[in-house]
Amino acid sequence: MQSKNTINQVLFYFALFVIVISGLKVASEIVVILLLSIFISSILSAFLNFLRAKNIPNVISYSILLLTFTGSVFLIVYLVNTSLLDFMKSLPVYEEKIKELTLASISLLDQYGIKVNKVEILKLLNFNSLFNFTTELVGNLGAILSKILLITIGVAFILSESKLFHKKIKLIFRNDNQKLVSFNLFSHNLQRYFTVKTFTSFLTGFFIYVALLFFEIKNPILWAFVAFLFNFIPVVGSIVASLPAIVISIVAGNYEATIWLIIIYLIINIAISNVIEPKFMGKELGLSPMVIFFSLIFWGWVLGIVGMFLAVPITMTLKIALEASDHTKHLGMLLSNISNIKSKL
Template sequence: MTDIHIRKYFFYLACIVVILAGLKAASEIVIILFLAIFISSIISTVISFLEGKNFPKIISYLVVLAIFTLISLILAYIVNISLKDFLSNLPQYEKQLQLLVVKAIAFAESYGVSVEKKTILDALNFSSFFGITTNLIGSIGTFLSKFLLIIIGIAFILAESKSFERKLKIIFEKDKESLRNLHLFSFNIKKYFLVKTSTSFFTGFFIAITLIFFGIDYPILWGVIAMLFNFVPVVGSIIAAIPAVLLSLVSADLNTTIILIVLYVFINITISNIVEPKFMGKELGLSPLVIFFSLILWGWILGIVGMFLAVPITMTLKIAFDSNHSTKWISLLMSNVKAK
């Protein structure tokens, strides 16, 4: 490599470091901006569908935005009420779980197994099991307090979308290839967000229905958590399942808990590994290594909300790289191409 190439790559690296540092410093604003852009991508697809059915543009715009706002407010209210009730009953749940552990220890001792009861009870801090999800929901609640700003941002982005397309056509009037690349990028982004949001919704919906069937407390709360954590690969579904599984031990029996775990695994595997790739397409897959480091990076930059946005942001970058011939190799490095 020549000195010029080395200096060029170090310049790019320095730019990336400066950009990431700037994003971290302005994380509160960046979170609102990213959420507004991502949600707008989904809503714009629905608006385009309604316009294709000969609905007036302004009616489609107002109806979709109003429905989204109403559903979000209802879900936020239900989650808030359920979470407050859950936290008030948390000490009672902890005592019941400790009693179950004591019974399990007594059962083991009846078969001659020597168990240090005090050591195990001290080591098992049940507050930490529930606390993981509680802290994460609390962090989500901080950004819900900025919900109005996100809605305003979505409204302005949707209102400017058509004029923005015209501006791009003027800018790239003599560069048709760049314009085609931008259209390809826009199409793939909308496809990804629509499919991912739909599969996440159905994951939460089926889990909530399952919990209602088994009579587990706060099924809507755990369903919403499952929907949100579906955006966090691998560990997300595990974290989302912890509180519901522990509650099933308290309110139901061991057989019900085992069945519930099996159904959790079945729902997540079916939707994430079968349904989602079928509609998403293999070309929109990310390498597990890239997913892992994206969770760490965006979690560090944007906090807890960054973990939910990590894969969407990384996928956006991958699609952007894939839309241009000169950067297609970066997209290939980020993709989930299995060795033969």
């Protein structure tokens, strides 16, 4: 009987999981706006608390933070959009030069008796899909700005009720101090993760921008923003972010700059991922590499391309939430990396 009840319970939770995920996938556009609003608010609340600690009135602190955030976002959108338009103009030139380099490489391989299907290779080098994607991205600037506006409004409302929300939590757990402590731990760890990750992503983008500017690579703002954004995708993110600048340097015929760029990308990503992030985040926040890989696939499928950027924050949120309670701590351990488990044995 007990075994049957256990099976029924497992089937019930599995069915519940399928229903929730299906709902998230159908409402992905709204869910993405909601999640981004929550995550951004989590980061900005740290700055809001800092301003409050300096005895700056709440209304002034709130106004300064919101105006700074809104201005920064729209400035970034303008700069990235300008760089993207310039990149689109240069795209046909890049395509021709890459084809020339490819044909030269195929001819060199032929001299050594290595046969390569020239037609198939040239088909793969068709940049029409990339051109269509960038054109659509620029063309949908109005839709992008409207979503950014919705996210900004969402962030404004969440921040305005942050103090009230904490009072509500205290009221809910007034008779259970342990749950209140667990929630505060969860909230603190989550805020620390988002703050540190955003800071390290900004550092990555800044150093990449300086390097690209030094080697005179075109559209440094665009590729620095890509580096900032893709830093939120572990393992593959930094590799993908480095490709455009490296390819452009090869096309420009500046092979010395290409070698230096590869070295600089490696140094920046290794230093930030293996030195700075663990120092400020702590090893206890680490996710298992297997969990990271499958979370990228899973959340990318559920929420689209944005889901890949949100995959680690969402999974990290689940892990921190699970570890905050004694009843679910073992599930949080399943998501952890090996160093985290060893430290707790």
